[in-house]
Every structure is written in structure tokens, then in C-alpha cells.
Amino acid sequence: MGLTAAASPASLQAANGVRLRRRFFDYLGWFLTVLAFLLLGSAMVWILVVVFLRGLHALNLTVITQITSGYGGGLLNAIEGTLILALGGIILAVPPGLAAGIYLAEFDSGYLAPAIRFLADVLVGVPSIVIGYFGYVTMVAGLGWNFSVAAGSIALAIISLPYICRTSEMALRQVPRSLREAGYALGAGDRKVVLGICVPAALPAILTGVLLALAISVGETAPLLYTAGWSNYLWTGHLIKEPVGYLTYAIWAFITEPFSSAHALAYAAALFVTLFVLVISVLSRLVLDENAGWRRRHQG
């Protein structure tokens, strides 16, 4: 009290200056953070507007009912190829990915689990073109499979593996310990407890991880360029020695051609791919949030 009363006008002024400066930096700081957010938000809007407006403009029945011919026609072959490659990759990646996830979550002891976890996390960061070139060197050229569904699917499986592994691990770790203890107490073995109790309990989250891997596979281009090749025709069922088309190739290859029919196909392909990826991303986010919320409410 006495101190304030004795304060000279000069120190009051200084305190005022400090307050003004603090308030100024406060406003400046918040302004810059809002600016950063708006920058990202507007870029997102810009991309979506370009893809959706031009994509919808290019859309018609031919696009989904006809195969590609020259720089026109439709994308039926590419839509079919994308689905085959992505599903093939998922079918190949789920068994080892899920097994690794189970091992990491349930049997996390010794050196193997940390090693797998570390290698999986590093594998996520390996550029997809490196995996594509690896596929070219080993399968396309080395084994003589040529551009094929098998080579493309395996390349996509390699990309999906770490995602499926890590999301399954996270999902299984959310399962309450008491469920496992109850299982073991009733005399169930490892296999019964994991496959009969933990995996079913974590299934929504595990499936979400698989769906995310599917979305990533659908959006990939680089690993497929030199493993799957490109084809204007529908797949005839050969796993090797038959190239196959896919949507992301159409985006890359057709936008640089000088024909408006080619551009239309590229925009339509971009619309399909973006829509698919965004819908799955939003859905999976909802499922995971719901899941986390459920755990929080029920575990206190």
C-alpha cells in the first residue's frame, strides 16, 4: 500500500508502458496465430473448390461406364484397377499387420516388440517412390512379373503394413486389462483371450485403421507407376504380366496432355480419389473419437 502511494510518476509511467507493451504483444500474438490458421483453412478451401468444381463439371455417365480410349472415353478401367489394387494390398497387409499389432500390444516384452515398433515407425517414413522402385527392381524386373496386379498390390501392402500394425496396437491397448484378466482367470489361453476377447472388443478401431490404410492406398501414385503400369482395358484376371489402370495415374498423366477431354478425365479422377479419401478420413476420425470418448466415460 505504502509502496504504491510513494510510487513516482516516472515508475507509474514505466508500469503503464509495460502494460501497453504486453497488451500489444498479446494482440499481435493472437493475430498471428489466427492468420496461420486462416492460411491453412483457405488453402484447404481453395483445393477443395478446384477439385470439386472442376471434377463435378467433368462428371457424366460415360466416365463411370466406359473404358479409356486415347485421351477420352471413361475411367471404368481405372476405377476397377484402383479397387483391385487397394483391396489386394489390404488383403495382403492385414494378416501380418494385425499380427504385429497384437504382438506389440499383448506380448510387449523383450527386444522383438520395440524393434518391430521402431522399424514400423521408420517404414512409415520411407518415401513411397522408394517402395515403388524396390517393387520394380525385385518383382517387375527381377522376377519377371512385368507391370501387374501382383506387383502393384504388394507395393501397396508394404505401404499399408505399418499403418495397420500401429493402429491395431493402439486399438488393442484401449481394451481394459480387466477383460484379459477375466479371460485368463476362466482358463482361456493366449489365443482365446486375444482372438476371442481383445480383438472383438477392439474391432471398430482396428477396422478404422484398415479403412485408413485403404484410403492411403487409393491415394498413392508413386509406388504404382513402375509396378502396376497402366492399361486402357478392364482387368482380365491375370495376377502377373498384365498391367492395370488406376485413378491417380489418370490424374497425373492426363492433366499434362493438351486435350480438354484428357483434362476432364483427370479432374473426374481427382474428384473420385479426393472424395473417397476425405470421406474415409472423416468417418474414421468420428469412430476413433467416439471410441476414445466411450473409454473415457467408462473408465473414469
Place this chain on the structure above:
Amino acid sequence: MSFRRFVALLGSIVGATLIVIVAFLALYAWPAVRLNGFAFLTDNNWNLGSLYANPITVHGQQIMPGAHYGILFLIVGTLLSTMIALLIAVPVGVGAAMFLAEGVSPMIRTWISLFVELLAAIPSVVYGLWGYVVVIPFLGHHLFPFLVEHLGFIPFFGGAAGSGYGLLTCGFVLALMIVPLITATLRDALVSQAASLHEGALALGASRFEAQWGVLLPAVRRVLIGSSILATGRALGETMAVLMISGNALNYLPSNIYAPISTMASFIVSQLDSALTDPTGMAVRSLAEVALVLCVISIIVNGFARLLLYYEGRQSAGVM
């Protein structure tokens, strides 16, 4: 076989994949590694040689006469574009994370966070399409000439404004692709910090911004560093978007920030077709060496970032 061992065996495929990839790339690239030597990284000359002549033997390897493989321009292009992307992405990512963590109510936080974090879900080739169709004309015709005119006195900002394909365009688009990684990780870390930190700062008289900037952000600095390194790894290996907007320069070192470049990842795509015309196969093996170098760099970068984030996770788990 016990269930545990079966799961371990099947799951080991995930870890073994990375080792197999490196091993096969190294094995395939080995003749090229021996032929090119260390100059591969320091020479600025990628030349398939005379493809119509008869192959000659150099160091016991068959190559086309005049063939030379040096990728300095790729290393420079990769590092510079990544550096520009980081210079843009880190401040923007930190700002957006602070805004999302503290500037908006938790009710809408999930939704608007999701909106910007979906930037990470958009496929690389769609970024390429967007960059090729709308960003390059805009930058090439409007922004770059403007920058040259008004900021040309700054080193590397002057000179020819170019066509829009090039280093700065790559930096912009790469920054957008990696920002969500930084923002999402950092926002999570900021929100999950102990409430006592935030409340303590407020009790000492800090404003909400000062608490974020001066107390919470320093507390999560290791997460920021780790996620920035992960983002670096992603930018280093980005292929399709860079392929479509970089200008794919060959044997050319950029003279300013508008100059066309090429990166290791996009070079592999753009050059495989022509490399296949080399009857000795050395060009394809040298491309495998590019892939190997890129792979090793990304393993080092990602491994370092992961170890840092593991350490951080263990530390914060210990504190709580």
C-alpha cells in the same frame, strides 16, 4: 507352435520389410555404387552417354561411352525445397496449433482441427494437380514478378522470375503438405499438458497468450522438434506433387528461388523410362542408387525423430 510365437513370426514381416527393402536396393545398386564412387554425390552431371555406341568397360563395369552419374543437383534441389518448406511450415504450424489449442472453444475445436488436418489426407497427386492448374499460373504471372520487382534486392530473390515451376513453388506446396503433421502433433501435446502448468502461469499474472507462448510451448519443445523432423522426412521424399510443379531441371543448380529444380524422389519417376534405354542397365542401377540414398536419408531422419518422440513420451509418462 504357441500362439505367441506364431504372432511374433507373422508380425516380424512388418519389421523385416524395411530391412529387405534396404538390402535389395543395396544389392541391386551395388555395381553402380562401385562405379560411381563418392563422386555420385558431389558431381553435377547425370549423363547416360552415347546410347548408340558400343558399351565400354570401366572399373570392370560395362557402361555406355560418356556415361556419367552425378546427382549433386538432386541433393541441392531436395535439400533446398525441404528447407523452404520447413521455413514456412514450422511458424505456420506452431501458430495454428496454438490457435486450435487455446484460441477456440473445445466444442468446435475437434471440427475445425479436423478441417485443417485433412490437408494431410489429400493425396500427393491431387496437390500436384492443384499446383499445376492454379498455383503455378498465379505464382508465375503475379506473385513471382511482384517479388522480383519489390524484393529483388534480397539475395536469391532477384533475377528471372521464371514460369512458376520451381523451387519456391515446391516449397509452398510442400509446406502445405507437411504443416498438418506439425499442427496435429503439437496441438495434441499442448492440450494434454498438465492443467497446473497453464493455471500456474495464469496465477502468476500471465495472459492466456503469454501462458501459451512462454510456458506451454517451451514445455512441448521436444514434440515440436520431433514432429518437425518427421515433417522434414515427408518433404524429402515427396514425389508426385514435386514432379508436377518443380520444372524437373536436369544437371542445373538453381540460381534463385524461382529456378526450376528436381528432387531425388521425383527424378526417379521422371528418368526411369529413359534409363531403361541404356542397354548396359547401369542407368537403372544408378537410379536404384538414388533410391538407396533417399531411403537411407529418410531412415536416419525418421529414426532420429522417433527416438526423440519415444524419449519424450517416456519422460512425460514418468512425470505424470
